[in-house]
Amino acid sequence: MKDIYMIRGKRIVTVSKLGTINNGALVIVDGIISEVGNWEVLQKHFPNIPVIDCSDYVITPTLVDCHTHLLEFAPTSLYPVTAATHFLAGRAILFQALSSGITALGEQICGHPLCDFSKEDYQNAVRDFPIDVSFATTSISIGFEELAHFTSITQSHAVDQKDLSNPTIVQKIAQASDYPGENIFINATPANFTEKEVPRAGEIIYTLEELKRIAGIYHQLGKQIGCHVAGEAGIRLALEAGMDVLHHAHGITDELVEKASQQGVHIVATPMGGTHMQPNSPMNILNLVEKNIPVSISTDSYLPPYQGTSWVPFQDQTLQGPDVLMLIAHPAMQLLKKHHYDENKILALLTANPAYLLGKSSQFGRLLPGFDANFLVSEGIPGLEITEIDRIKEVYFRGVKVISR
């Protein structure tokens, strides 16, 4: 017996070549989308299947946040957890993401002094959770007075700077990585710390030769590599070394945008912050899209928001989570609209583009036959027309309603 139903919406924003379908409907069979089209047409074809009437609402793909630190860094930053309760907090944080319309995450496992967990521990913690989690295994360099380096392989044990380029360690990290997240930190990161605590944030950690060797190890394994990078010098190194994905790319110049475009590099914009520099402005994101660079917008959460820009709408450095994805994407999405981009192409920055980065471009991120039935029932297009999570009325994951307000 198949589980089959039809859901009707005022508008279906498919984020595909079908565009937006007014008065549309989806037919869902066993958690997979089987038909997408006009409501009247589909109703005639399938007169006897149950209908969920959401004709006052917009139906869109669910959101994908492809650069987060919710399971490793966030629990100890937000809660007084121990090793025994770490993943209880982690799952509560994931639920917060789910209730914000996010059903796929790109999580970073960097190594952390307080978390002696392996990739398998993180995978096991989320196995039955209604969110599709991909893990990027990484190394990390934190810009303390004395630089601190960790890797996902060595877990809670700090390593020396030279270990970051050790081929045996790099190969293990590369092998374990599901997708090109911030696999290496070309610049030391401020992480969750205040400016005073991390005076060396931004310092370049690698030579061009080291970066080329590291990229080569990933490519030999048939994997793409992503990097944490900001500033002209770091971005130039990243592009010359053959990095496939730039995370942040804060401070990218027009010349380097051109070079990134020619090399077919994907950029993950984090307009809330995440490096030592001013984050991606709406103008910067428009510029990347205009140069045909695939762009995803991501929270990099939990993160203390950058202060002193017009597009980061937070008054203080309280850590912010995945619930602000729509809010931080909104200024850039509006600017794209002003430049006459189609709403489907704009919403792709939060759906299809990050799904592609996670290697899931034929599984989710669009509403098309054969795709997972991951969709939102909302009062408007997420990030473009609405920014408050309360205006997302329902979240469906693989055909099952998992959030209802």
Ligand SMILES: [Zn+2]
């Ligand atoms: Zn990050």
